[in-house]
Amino acid sequence: MDPVRLLTYHAGNCAICDTVLERGDSVQSVHMHVLGPAGTVTLRCWLCGDCRPTRDGIGATSGILADRILRWYRADPSLWPTLHLSANG
Numbered sequence: 822m823d824p825v826r827l828l829t830y831h832a833g834n835c836a837i838c839d840t841v842l843e844r845g846d847s848v849q850s851v852h853m854h855v856l857g858p859a860g861t862v863t864l865r866c867w868l869c870g871d872c873r874p875t876r877d878g879i880g881a882t883s884g885i886l887a888d889r890i891l892r893w894y895r896a897d898p899s900l901w902p903t904l905h906l907s908a909n910g
């Protein structure tokens with residue numbers, strides 16, 4: 822089985838509002854695991870302080886983030902060789 826791959830979405834920017842993140846900012850890192858028969862890919866991103874979800878907004882924020890990151894991931898086949906195998910198998 823392939824090792825876990827780690828991919829970064831918009832390194833250095835907030836995954837929701839695209840603000841440039843500075844060292845020392847209060848950010849929230851997010852790891853999303855995508856499974857496939859040939860391996861697992863971990864998609865990583867960060868949220869700025871303004872986009873970190875509140876208790877009431879966590880569902881909406883999670884939905885926006887999952888939709889955005891998965892759309893990005895699915896749109897670029899060069900990012901998903903382990904899942905490419907599953908599409909043919």
Ligand SMILES: [Zn+2]
Nearest residue numbers: 835838869872
């Ligand atoms: Zn943000």
